Amino acid sequence: MTMLTAALIQQCCSENRETNLATTECMIRKGAAAGAKLVILQELHSSLYFCQIESPALFDLAESIPGSSTARFGALAAELNIVIVASLFERRAAGLYHNTAVVFEKDGTIAGTYRKMHIPDDPGFYEKFYFTPGDLGFNPIETSVGSLGVLVCWDQWYPEAARLMALAGADLLIYPTAIGWDPQDTVDEKERQYDAWRTVQRGHAIANGVPVLAVNRVGVEQSPQGDGAIQFWGGSFIAGPQGEILAQASADTEEILMVTLDRGRSETVRRIWPFLRDRRIDAYGELVKRFRD
Amino acid sequence: MTMLTAALIQQCCSENRETNLATTECMIRKGAAAGAKLVILQELHSSLYFCQIESPALFDLAESIPGSSTARFGALAAELNIVIVASLFERRAAGLYHNTAVVFEKDGTIAGTYRKMHIPDDPGFYEKFYFTPGDLGFNPIETSVGSLGVLVCWDQWYPEAARLMALAGADLLIYPTAIGWDPQDTVDEKERQYDAWRTVQRGHAIANGVPVLAVNRVGVEQSPQGDGAIQFWGGSFIAGPQGEILAQASADTEEILMVTLDRGRSETVRRIWPFLRDRRIDAYGELVKRFRD
Numbered sequence: 001m002t003m004l005t006a007a008l009i010q011q012c013c014s015e016n017r018e019t020n021l022a023t024t025e026c027m028i029r030k031g032a033a034a035g036a037k038l039v040i041l042q043e044l045h046s047s048l049y050f051c052q053i054e055s056p057a058l059f060d061l062a063e064s065i066p067g068s069s070t071a072r073f074g075a076l077a078a079e080l081n082i083v084i085v086a087s088l089f090e091r092r093a094a095g096l097y098h099n100t101a102v103v104f105e106k107d108g109t110i111a112g113t114y115r116k117m118h119i120p121d122d123p124g125f126y127e128k129f130y131f132t133p134g135d136l137g138f139n140p141i142e143t144s145v146g147s148l149g150v151l152v153c154w155d156q157w158y159p160e161a162a163r164l165m166a167l168a169g170a171d172l173l174i175y176p177t178a179i180g181w182d183p184q185d186t187v188d189e190k191e192r193q194y195d196a197w198r199t200v201q202r203g204h205a206i207a208n209g210v211p212v213l214a215v216n217r218v219g220v221e222q223s224p225q226g227d228g229a230i231q232f233w234g235g236s237f238i239a240g241p242q243g244e245i246l247a248q249a250s251a252d253t254e255e256i257l258m259v260t261l262d263r264g265r266s267e268t269v270r271r272i273w274p275f276l277r278d279r280r281i282d283a284y285g286e287l288v289k290r291f292r293d
Numbered sequence: 294m295t296m297l298t299a300a301l302i303q304q305c306c307s308e309n310r311e312t313n314l315a316t317t318e319c320m321i322r323k324g325a326a327a328g329a330k331l332v333i334l335q336e337l338h339s340s341l342y343f344c345q346i347e348s349p350a351l352f353d354l355a356e357s358i359p360g361s362s363t364a365r366f367g368a369l370a371a372e373l374n375i376v377i378v379a380s381l382f383e384r385r386a387a388g389l390y391h392n393t394a395v396v397f398e399k400d401g402t403i404a405g406t407y408r409k410m411h412i413p414d415d416p417g418f419y420e421k422f423y424f425t426p427g428d429l430g431f432n433p434i435e436t437s438v439g440s441l442g443v444l445v446c447w448d449q450w451y452p453e454a455a456r457l458m459a460l461a462g463a464d465l466l467i468y469p470t471a472i473g474w475d476p477q478d479t480v481d482e483k484e485r486q487y488d489a490w491r492t493v494q495r496g497h498a499i500a501n502g503v504p505v506l507a508v509n510r511v512g513v514e515q516s517p518q519g520d521g522a523i524q525f526w527g528g529s530f531i532a533g534p535q536g537e538i539l540a541q542a543s544a545d546t547e548e549i550l551m552v553t554l555d556r557g558r559s560e561t562v563r564r565i566w567p568f569l570r571d572r573r574i575d576a577y578g579e580l581v582k583r584f585r586d
Contacts (some may be wrong), residue, residue, distance in 0.1 A: 118571045137576050157568050159452030159500050160577050168585040196499045196535045203496020206489045207452050242489045275450050278411045281581045283430050284453050288574045292461040 002264050004145055006038040007031030008257040010236040010249050012219035013048050020046050021069075023254075025076060031256045032080040037106075038145045040085040042215045042236075043153050043178040044099070047089070049230060052223045054129040062091035070102055070110060078108030083145045087152065087176040089130075090115070099131040101150045101176060103141045112141030116152040117161065124182070124223065124230055127154070138164035146171035146263065149210070153177045156197070156214065160287065162204035166276075171263065173204055175214040180232035183220070194233050194251075202243035209241045209270040211261055218254060241269040295557050297438055299331040300324030301550040303529040303542050305512035306341050313339050314362075316547075318369060324549045325373040330399075331438045333378040335508045335529075336446050336471040337392070340382070342523060345516045347422040355384035363395055363403060371401030376438045380445065380469040382423075383408070392424040394443045394469060396434045405434030409445040410454065417475070417516070417523055420447070431457035439464035439556065442503070446470045449490070449507065453580065455497035459569075464556065466497055468507040473525035476513070487526050487544070495536035502534045502563040504554055511547060534562040 009027045013020050024045055031039045044050075046069065050058045063069055069088055077084045083106055090100035099116035115134030119127045138161055140147040149170025155161045156175045165173060179197060181190045198214075205212040218234035236249040238259040247259040270276065286292050302320045306313050317338055324332045337343075339362065343351045356362055362381055370377045376399055383393035392409035408427030412420050431454055433440040442463025448454045449468045458466060472490060474483045491507075498505040511527035529542040531552040540552040563569065579585050 117573050117576060120571065122565070122567075133573065154571065157500060157566070158572065159456065159496070160572065160580060163452065164577070164579060164585070167579065167582060192535045192537050195537070199492055199536045200496045200499040203452070203493045203500075206493040207450060207496075242485045243492045244485050244488070272415070273450070274415075276584070278413065278447065279451065279453065279583070280410050280426065281583055283410060284457070284581050286457060286460065287453060287580050288577050289460060290572070290574055291569070292457070 002262060003260055004037060004263055005035045005258065005260045006040065006213060006238070007034065007036035008040050008213060008215035008236045008238070008249070009045070010042060010215055010218050010234050010255045010257060011045065012254055013045065013217065013221070015048060017046055021072070027256050028076060028084065029080065031258065032082050034256070034258055036082060036258065038083045040174055040213055040215050041087055041176060042217045043087045043176040044089060045087055048221050049178050049217065049232070051126050051130055052124050052221070052228070052230065053225055054126045058130070059091070059097060062089045062097050065090050065100060065102060065113060066110065073102070074104050074108040074110065077104035077106055081106045083111070083143045085148065085150060085174055085176065096132055097130055098134060099127070099152055101152055103143060103148060103150060106144055111143045114141065114150045114152070116155060118154045118158055120154040124228060138168070140165055140168050140170040149173045151175055153179060156201050159204060159207065162208055166208035166210055170210060171266070173208070173210055173212045175201065175212070177214055178217040178232060180217070180230040183229055183231045194235055198235065198237060202239045205239045205241055206243040207275060209266050209273065209275065211241055211266070212239045218252060241266045295555060296553055297330060297556055298328045298551065298553045299333065299506060299531070300327065300329035301333050301506060301508035301529045301531070301542070302338070303335060303508055303511050303527050303548045303550060304338065305547055306338065306510065306514070308341060310339055314365070320549050321369060321377065322373065324551065325375050327549070327551055329375060329551065331376045333467055333506055333508050334380055334469060335510045336380045336469040337382060338380055341514050342471050342510065342525070344420050344423055345417050345514070345523065346518055347419045351423070352384070352390060355382045355390050358383050358393060358395060358406060359403065366395070367397050367401040367403065370397035370399055374399045376404070376436045378441065378443060378467055378469065389425055390423055391427060392420070392445055394445055396436060396441060396443060399437055404436045407434065407443045407445070409448060411447045411451055413447040417521060431461070433458055433461050433463040442466045444468055446472060449494050452497060452500065455501055459501035459503055463503060464559070466501070466503055466505045468494065468505070470507055471510040471525060473510070473523040476522055476524045487528055491528065491530060495532045498532045498534055499536040500568060502559050502566065502568065504534055504559070505532045508550070511545060534559045
């Protein structure tokens with residue numbers, strides 16, 4: 001089987017966790033009915049993007065892995081005979097939480113997890129308060145639909161993360177994401193930011209000769225403190241191994257974005273552009289320095 | 294002085310070296326007259342792209358550094374009071390040649406050199422026959438117009454090279470280039486290749502928060518063996534530190550592409566997108582492996 005059909009679930013979230021989960025489940029079922037063998041959910045899809053403020057009470061949203069969410073998505077994966085990539089707020093211990101992607105095999109078992117390695121912290125995105133940086137490294141998760149290089153949101157700006165996944169044999173790069181605009185930004189600034197976000201990820205596809213699947217949250221979420229909002233920009237997309245756009249979602253609507261990938265294409269592209277052959281690994285040592293000063 | 298005007302010289306080359314050099318000089322003078330304080334030449338601008346075939350006789354095209362070309366460009370830099378980035382076929386010793394960029398300070402002295410680190414080898418681009426991989430590492434060249442992260446052509450596909458330059462304080466990433474299509478390729482494939490080339494470099498701008506200036510050869514050059522040709526795709530461009538296109542040249546015409554960069558913009562962009570802050574240098578060690586198997 002050289003073709004793989006995937007579905008990306010771009011959705012709006014509300015304060016009602018059960019509603020969010022029901023919406024997600026409904027969209028997963030539609031994607032599977034349309035032929036998807038791999039369904040990818042956006043970052044922290046069970047709740048509002050709670051990192052707009054720093055509040056100790058919000059750690060109540062976290063859950064154990066395995067736990068009730070993994071039981072639910074695992075059962076759904078098994079029922080539909082598909083691989084699912086979910087994104088959960090993981091409670092590992094009291095005072096120790098992660099932003100964790102969980103991959104379910106089509107038999108419902110957990111194929112593997114990835115704990116977000118790069119953690120942002122900007123006004124309205126106070127993630128360093130909530131998430132301990134991941135300690136599982138950059139390792140693809142092996143599944144029946146291929147070796148999945150799952151990374152999360154802020155990771156998408158780091159070529160190092162994409163490269164390490166590709167070097168470990170990832171067939172696909174997958175980015176569950178929650179990124180948006182300050183509604184006060186100018187139209188020009190919004191365009192530059194969205195285009196930069198998409199372009200840097202297309203660059204990872206090109207540099208590594210692998211498809212990239214990025215699924216982003218959509219909709220406006222007000223800050224609980226009433227001092228702002230985030231306009232999540234949707235715009236989920238799938239790029240092929242030359243960075244070419246294969247499917248593109250809107251900026252303001254819930255969507256199931258479908259794509260059928262030719263898994264032989266990476267091999268073809270890497271033969272005409274054999275970048276892995278010529279890496280100067282003898283001269284890359286200082287990539288592990290903070291700054292070369 | 295926070296603004297910097299630069300000119301990229303996108304030109305066609307012929308078999309006549311003196312004609313090529315005269316054209317280059319004329320275009321440099323025009324760029325300087327239009328206000329450029331930094332002029333960047335395309336890869337191997339003094340000759341046809343000789344790497345379409347492997348011929349020992351073609352090593353005659355190589356020259357010593359310093360030598361007659363560096364004397365000529367140094368004098369021009371001093372006369373016009375500008376910084377020039379040139380690209381030469383360096384004869385270092387008998388049997389030892391490099392693809393070398395030379396940066397001239399505005400007083401005519403050589404500010405520094407960069408020997409192309411990543412060497413391609415594909416049908417029609419037999420560079421591994423001609424060029425020993427560089428041994429000077431990825432180090433910016435300090436000049437009166439800033440710290441120049443000069444890289445060459447094939448380097449442009451490697452995020453590692455761009456990152457190492459940025460970590461060493463490069464203010465700009467600069468890519469003299471000679472890349473083109475097989476004229477037999479389909480229109481779709483040509484578009485994918487050009488867009489991938491531009492996108493991966495825009496990605497370096499974004500990931501590192503620095504402008505990218507890429508200058509490419511233009512025109513069709515037949516293989517001396519009559520078995521093909523390369524349609525150099527021009528398309529030189531300048532992107533800002535969010536990857537936004539600031540200036541764009543055509544695919545088929547000689548051009549002096551001018552841009553005025555706001556050098557304060559990188560600092561602003563890096564404050565809103567502080568990627569350097571969050572690099573997981575504790576987890577990047579295996580970037581120096583060929584493959585993680």
